[in-house]
Amino acid sequence: MEIFELIESTEHEQLVFCSDKTVGLKAIIGIHDTTLGPALGGTRMWTYASDLDAVRDVLRLSKGMTYKAAVAGLNLGGGKAVLIGDPHKEKSEAMFRTYGRFVEGMGGRYITAEDVGTTVRDMDWIRQETRFVTGINGQGGSGDPSPVTAYGTYHGMKACAKFRYGSDSLAGKTVMIQGAGNVASFLAEYLTKENAKVLLTDIYEDKAHKLCERLGAQYVNPEDVYSIECDIFSPAALGGILNDETIPQLKCSIVAGGANNQLAREGEHARQLADRDILWAPDYVINAGGLMNVASELRGYDREGVLRQAEGIYDIMLNILNRAQRDNVLTIEASNEIAEERIRKVARIGKYHVGGPRN
Ligand code: NAD
Numbered sequence: 001m002e003i004f005e006l007i008e009s010t011e012h013e014q015l016v017f018c019s020d021k022t023v024g025l026k027a028i029i030g031i032h033d034t035t036l037g038p039a040l041g042g043t044r045m046w047t048y049a050s051d052l053d054a055v056r057d058v059l060r061l062s063k064g065m066t067y068k069a070a071v072a073g074l075n076l077g078g079g080k081a082v083l084i085g086d087p088h089k090e091k092s093e094a095m096f097r098t099y100g101r102f103v104e105g106m107g108g109r110y111i112t113a114e115d116v117g118t119t120v121r122d123m124d125w126i127r128q129e130t131r132f133v134t135g136i137n138g139q140g141g142s143g144d145p146s147p148v149t150a151y152g153t154y155h156g157m158k159a160c161a162k163f164r165y166g167s168d169s170l171a172g173k174t175v176m177i178q179g180a181g182n183v184a185s186f187l188a189e190y191l192t193k194e195n196a197k198v199l200l201t202d203i204y205e206d207k208a209h210k211l212c213e214r215l216g217a218q219y220v221n222p223e224d225v226y227s228i229e230c231d232i233f234s235p236a237a238l239g240g241i242l243n244d245e246t247i248p249q250l251k252c253s254i255v256a257g258g259a260n261n262q263l264a265r266e267g268e269h270a271r272q273l274a275d276r277d278i279l280w281a282p283d284y285v286i287n288a289g290g291l292m293n294v295a296s297e298l299r300g301y302d303r304e305g306v307l308r309q310a311e312g313i314y315d316i317m318l319n320i321l322n323r324a325q326r327d328n329v330l331t332i333e334a335s336n337e338i339a340e341e342r343i344r345k346v347a348r349i350g351k352y353h354v355g356g357p358r359n
Contacts, residue, residue: 003055010059014109018102023094024085027102028054029110030062032078035347038108039079040134040295041065042115043099043122045087058082064261064284065291070339071316072288074295079110087117096122100129108132113294134294142297142306145290150186152289152310153258157232159317160256160281168314171195176220176230176252179237180208183258183287187236188215201225202237226250235259235283242280247272256281263332270330282335285317 066078180202202208239261
């Protein structure tokens with residue numbers, strides 16, 4: 001496919017290529033939709049096999065951000081950027097500051113943040129050249145988003161329990177968490193406090209064992225994570241883990257977790273889960289707390305406010321589940337529709353002329 005065909009077929013507004021050979025910069029910024037506000041999304045650094053792979057990735061990721069922001073009720077559009085290169089070998093101050101100049105040049109249409117392969121330090125470099133970056137260090141910065149992501153995920157999980165079991169209490173429920181990283185450990189704490197039975201795994205066994213010890217949780221081998229009997233399976237590690245091989249193994253009634261892009265193939269695997277009567281919480285909805293956290297930095301970071309906002313994922317999720325049931329559609333279809341509806345309706349607001357005569 002040609003580049004413009006790709007842009008048109010994914011309904012993007014803009015694709016920006018930024019290059020400086022001297023500092024090793026090859027960046028692509030994708031802006032999907034700015035109806036609701038400036039496009040906010042992280043900058044990913046990755047060794048793409050080809051430039052076209054990088055283009056496809058940025059188009060996919062930026063579109064995802066439009067839906068995430070829209071469903072979360074944020075006044076933000078969808079955008080994302082990719083840097084082509086090895087994050088372990090090819091980073092430099094000059095590269096990130098040069099990239100920052102390109103972001104500044106977009107005049108605020110795109111606001112960047114951390115993502116896979118980039119760190120808070122990289123954001124601090126970018127910040128030297130542009131205001132349009134979030135997730136920075138120090139005063140006014142929102143810091144690590146994972147506690148808020150976990151808090152939102154916890155409330156989204158409770159909404160799923162309410163829908164499926166008639167009560168949102170997780171006390172006595174067995175929750176299998178895949179991963180013992182940042183999001184997983186905060187989530188495990190909330191669940192333990194509510195007297196849920198927490199099962200944990202990680203490919204780094206030590207990490208999982210330490211967390212288990214601290215919280216009194218039970219360790220599970222990584223390869224047993226799909227087939228173990230539990231009420232709720234909570235992916236908090238990798239993407240693509242709900243696939244042809246894993247879905248038939250699941251012995252749970254709810255899948256609700258913070259990991260991004262859980263479905264290997266969106267429509268198909270969402271359907272497979274529904275056919276097995278497993279309620280799947282759309283990942284971009286339940287993990288929107290992280291986006292809420294960085295978005296708050298734009299208005300002057302307010303921790304209490306952002307935690308209240310993340311609690312709202314409960315109502316957002318319940319609304320999606322009720323709608324999916326009412327319309328007999330998949331949960332992902334219901335949440336996509338809600339996002340598109342909000343964008344369509346908010347777009348109308350701009351049509352009303354306010355103020356005096358135009359020049
Ligand atoms: P993290 O790197 O802190 O934790 C991920 C953990 O998963 C690591 O400990 C890793 O060893 C483990 N892991 C990797 N492969 C595994 C496997 N096959 N089996 C078991 N464990 C495995 O990352 P994080 O920040 O906690 O993010 C977790 C997920 O949530 C990611 O998918 C991320 O994209 C998503 N997410 C995170 C945030 C956030 O605020 N951090 C926001 C939105 C979405």
